[in-house]
Amino acid sequence: MFCSVLSGGIRGIESFPVNVETDISPGLPGFEIVGYVGGEVKEAKDRVRTALKNSGYSLPVARITVNLSPGDIRKSGTAFDLPVALSVLACMKVISAEKLEGIFAAGELSLSGHVCSTKGILPMIMMAKEAGVKRCIIPSSDSGEGSVVEDIDVFCVSSLSEAVEFVTGKKKIAPLESRLCSELGTPFDYENDFSRIRGQRTARRGAEIAAAGLHNILMMGPPGAGKTLIAKCIPSIMPPMSEEECLEVSAVYSVRGALTKEEPLVIRRPFVSAHSSSTDISLVGGGAIPRPGAVSLAHKGVLFLDEIPEFSRRALESLRQPLEDGVVHITRNRDICTFPADFMLVAAMNPCPCGNYPDLNRCTCDSTKRARYMSKISGPFMDRMDICILAERVSPFDIQSGDPVEDSKTIRERVMTAHEIQKRRFAGLKISFNSQMGNREIERFCRLGDKELTLMKDLSSKHEMSARTYYRILRLARTIADLAGTEGITEEALCEAVRLKAGF
Amino acid sequence: MTDQRIYDYWAATLQDGYIGNIIQIVERAGGARVLYEMSRQEMTKRLGISEKLAAYIEDNRVPYECLEKEYARAGLAGISYVNHTDRDFPEKLKNIPSCPYGLFVKGRLPDPLKPSVALIGARECSEYGRLMAEYFGNRLAKEGVQIISGMAWGIDGWAQKAALDAGGRSFGVLGCGPDIVYPSANRSLYNRLCEDGNGIISEYAPQTPARPRGFPPRNRIISALCDVLVVVEARKKSGTLITVDMAIDQGRTVMVVPGRLTDDLSAGCLNLLYQGALVATGVDAVLEQLNIKRQMSISDIREYKTEKEPEDLLPAEFMRIEEVLTLDPQSIGQIASKAGVSESEAMIILTKLELQGISKEMFPGFFVKIIKKLLC
Numbered sequence: 001m002f003c004s005v006l007s008g009g010i011r012g013i014e015s016f017p018v019n020v021e022t023d024i025s026p027g028l029p030g031f032e033i034v035g036y037v038g039g040e041v042k043e044a045k046d047r048v049r050t051a052l053k054n055s056g057y058s059l060p061v062a063r064i065t066v067n068l069s070p071g072d073i074r075k076s077g078t079a080f081d082l083p084v085a086l087s088v089l090a091c092m093k094v095i096s097a098e099k100l101e102g103i104f105a106a107g108e109l110s111l112s113g114h115v116c117s118t119k120g121i122l123p124m125i126m127m128a129k130e131a132g133v134k135r136c137i138i139p140s141s142d143s144g145e146g147s148v149v150e151d152i153d154v155f156c157v158s159s160l161s162e163a164v165e166f167v168t169g170k171k172k173i174a175p176l177e178s179r180l181c182s183e184l185g186t187p188f189d190y191e192n193d194f195s196r197i198r199g200q201r202t203a204r205r206g207a208e209i210a211a212a213g214l215h216n217i218l219m220m221g222p223p224g225a226g227k228t229l230i231a232k233c234i235p236s237i238m239p240p241m242s243e244e245e246c247l248e249v250s251a252v253y254s255v256r257g258a259l260t261k262e263e264p265l266v267i268r269r270p271f272v273s274a275h276s277s278s279t280d281i282s283l284v285g286g287g288a289i290p291r292p293g294a295v296s297l298a299h300k301g302v303l304f305l306d307e308i309p310e311f312s313r314r315a316l317e318s319l320r321q322p323l324e325d326g327v328v329h330i331t332r333n334r335d336i337c338t339f340p341a342d343f344m345l346v347a348a349m350n351p352c353p354c355g356n357y358p359d360l361n362r363c364t365c366d367s368t369k370r371a372r373y374m375s376k377i378s379g380p381f382m383d384r385m386d387i388c389i390l391a392e393r394v395s396p397f398d399i400q401s402g403d404p405v406e407d408s409k410t411i412r413e414r415v416m417t418a419h420e421i422q423k424r425r426f427a428g429l430k431i432s433f434n435s436q437m438g439n440r441e442i443e444r445f446c447r448l449g450d451k452e453l454t455l456m457k458d459l460s461s462k463h464e465m466s467a468r469t470y471y472r473i474l475r476l477a478r479t480i481a482d483l484a485g486t487e488g489i490t491e492e493a494l495c496e497a498v499r500l501k502a503g504f
Numbered sequence: 505m506t507d508q509r510i511y512d513y514w515a516a517t518l519q520d521g522y523i524g525n526i527i528q529i530v531e532r533a534g535g536a537r538v539l540y541e542m543s544r545q546e547m548t549k550r551l552g553i554s555e556k557l558a559a560y561i562e563d564n565r566v567p568y569e570c571l572e573k574e575y576a577r578a579g580l581a582g583i584s585y586v587n588h589t590d591r592d593f594p595e596k597l598k599n600i601p602s603c604p605y606g607l608f609v610k611g612r613l614p615d616p617l618k619p620s621v622a623l624i625g626a627r628e629c630s631e632y633g634r635l636m637a638e639y640f641g642n643r644l645a646k647e648g649v650q651i652i653s654g655m656a657w658g659i660d661g662w663a664q665k666a667a668l669d670a671g672g673r674s675f676g677v678l679g680c681g682p683d684i685v686y687p688s689a690n691r692s693l694y695n696r697l698c699e700d701g702n703g704i705i706s707e708y709a710p711q712t713p714a715r716p717r718g719f720p721p722r723n724r725i726i727s728a729l730c731d732v733l734v735v736v737e738a739r740k741k742s743g744t745l746i747t748v749d750m751a752i753d754q755g756r757t758v759m760v761v762p763g764r765l766t767d768d769l770s771a772g773c774l775n776l777l778y779q780g781a782l783v784a785t786g787v788d789a790v791l792e793q794l795n796i797k798r799q800m801s802i803s804d805i806r807e808y809k810t811e812k813e814p815e816d817l818l819p820a821e822f823m824r825i826e827e828v829l830t831l832d833p834q835s836i837g838q839i840a841s842k843a844g845v846s847e848s849e850a851m852i853i854l855t856k857l858e859l860q861g862i863s864k865e866m867f868p869g870f871f872v873k874i875i876k877k878l879l880c
Contacts, residue, residue: 199837200837201837201846201847202836202837202869205847205848220869351867351868357867358867358870360628360630360767360769361766361767361769363628366627366628367627367658367687367689368687371689388868390835390836390837390868390869390870392835392837455859458859459855459859462858492848492852494855495851495852495853495855496848496852498855499836499852499854499855
């Protein structure tokens with residue numbers, strides 16, 4: 001007797017259809033799962049056998065073979081428990097085989113027959129929808145993720161017997177109501193708002209320009225200057241995410257198992273802070289079963305690296321490829337996993353190991369020590385930081401002063417206007433932000449007038465600029481001009497862009 | 505090339521690990537060759553030196569063929585060996601208590617007929633210190649004064665660079681072999697000091713690496729080679745003060761560039777002034793100590809500061825920012841709030857002032873004023 005049911009495996013953050021086929025035939029009694037499966041999938045047979053027993057079904061004394069097809073893609077995770085159990089029951093004729101047609105099932109089983117929370121439900125349902133499936137069965141603890149995909153009926157079950165009753169039609173379960181619109185529409189606030197930051201006007205300006213053109217930014221300043229707070233505020237001045245972006249980001253978090261019932265969608269732009277002891281794998285993702293790293297968790301948001309000279313060189317260099325491509329490719333045996341990693345990098349560092357340079361009355365470092373500190377960041381990495389600004393220590397007087405400061409909303413509006421201008425400019429091109437402009441686009445969109453050209457010539461000879469720096473300044477000046485709403489790049493924009501590159 | 509020279513060269517290499525007077529030991533032994541061939545027991549018995557020193561000398565007894573090769577290799581690298589008995593060995597150096605046995609020289613030795621000034625100071629100098637080092641280096645070099653210093657990072661390097669830029673002569677005394685560039689960041693200065701009548705001087709043999717113990721002894725050579733020692737910036741416990749002590753022992757005139765009471769970098773200088781060092785009020789004061797009449801007519805420092813060149817009239821905000829700038833580094837934020845302009849405006853104006861050579865970014869985000877006129 002042969003039966004099958006559809007389920008899904010996870011590769012990267014994408015799901016692929018897996019047909020769970022079961023056959024029960026006479027022979028030496030046994031339970032085998034085949035189909036290029038990982039350790040946790042092999043263990044499914046013990047969970048399934050016990051869960052079936054504890055739900056009141058005893059396995060026949062026969063040879064049970066389960067195949068997860070296609071057989072040439074590595075499968076991992078615990079989502080196959082429920083479909084395996086269902087297809088076994090279908091073979092045992094507890095469920096009629098036709099009832100399983102057009103059904104997608106995923107979920108981990110506990111020994112008691114309870115269906116537990118499973119990682120990656122969101123991308124699986126999105127895959128099922130694409131595959132034309134009409135009905136999905138998922139664990140009830142993952143109902144949040146199930147409720148944000150539209151045009152597909154998602155049913156939640158909390159135990160194996162409930163699933164059987166549902167499939168056989170003994171029990172009616174109402175499909176989940178779509179919460180996508182309501183979730184997307186919920187007004188939200190960021191925990192950190194620019195209205196909390198007093199003083200720091202240079203850094204605020206830098207952050208605004210960075211957000212407007214999605215430029216990577218490095219903040220240099222003494223300890224206690226508030227670099228981390230500024231970084232945390234940056235997502236709040238970026239435009240709200242579109243539906244597509246929300247789903248993409250949520251898929252990453254689903255694979256990491258980081259979505260909750262209460263917040264099934266990531267609607268705030270992510271802010272991910274990586275510690276300086278992070279390894280390259282924790283940053284870009286990897287592992288025997290590839291998992292998304294910090295760069296993918298920061299997809300469409302901000303990745304913050306504090307104290308970058310303290311990061312291992314290997315870890316920093318590993319960021320270069322995702323910074324360049326916006327995706328991470330991880331190759332494992334025959335598979336290539338792709339994780340999205342389109343993030344804005346915000347880095348912070350002290351000006352010297354003690355943090356007080358250039359105040360020579362307080363700085364205790366000598367030039368060798370400082371040079372060694374600086375040299376920990378490689379030139380190519382520095383090249384990817386479009387903006388490098390100074391964050392200053394704020395005096396207590398400034399913090400207590402009642403001067404009104406702009407809140408994130410006001411800044412966000414200006415940033416969104418700049419984004420609109422860029423969207424129109426790059427319509428029909430593969431890029432959408434100034435920071436992504438290559439040399440060809442720069443030549444096309446950053447034309448300078450005669451006066452500006454002379455200024456740029458003077459500046460480049462004064463600063464002994466390389467061609468790369470020259471282009472970077474043009475790119476930055478384009479964003480500054482977009483923020484100011486001017487069509488051409490003005491002298492002022494160029495002058496400010498040079499300063500934001502702060503000496504590098 | 506005689507055998508004698510090779511043995512002298514060998515005796516000079518002993519300076520690496522022994523700070524005492526090698527000349528005396530060699531004289532007592534009756535020549536470098538005799539010392540080379542002496543056994544350890546003989547050394548302790550006849551020369552009355554300690555076991556330890558005898559062992560050191562024996563350990564450093566390199567085979568003669570190797571010495572010959574080393575000597576030839578130094579010659580090929582443009583390094584000449586000057587023995588203390590040679591005619592061109594600096595007379596000034598012979599008279600100090602611990603005269604080196606010989607010197608390794610790349611380029612030339614200072615001209616004994618010309619006045620020499622040593623300009624020394626802190627490695628981590630301030631913008632003010634840098635300006636003063638450049639001012640003295642530049643102006644003294646233009647008066648034909650030779651600038652002696654340690655080629656170190658900071659005051660030493662700036663003073664020597666300024667002297668070379670002014671077309672003068674400068675000599676670097678190193679605490680490592682004359683073929684080792686230390687600090688390596690000063691490579692371009694090193695290269696310039698090797699040619700055009702300038703020189704690199706060391707009492708250590710070629711290939712001797714830079715180690716902390718090599719530097720204090722070299723200070724006695726700096727102070728010995730100069731007529732006047734000028735200290736630009738020194739902290740309370742600075743290595744520069746060792747040089748000053750040696751200069752005083754050797755009877756050299758010590759002059760100090762004053763700084764502010766609040767600057768840690770001037771604490772050592774002010775202390776020296778309190779103890780009675782002369783104040784270097786300007787190039788004239790130094791020249792007076794050297795008994796030189798100025799060849800060119802140049803004005804005193806104070807005049808430079810007050811005198812204003814007719815400039816293109818700058819817009820009001822530019823003027824305000826220019827007034828705010830000082831020799832102390834200030835951040836863009838500080839400058840903007842003092843001048844009463846926005847950060848963006850300050851960035852724009854600072855860039856334009858930088859193009860006009862009025863301001864300079866000395867560290868990312870920090871600006872200082874440039875006082876050009878001191879150096880023309």
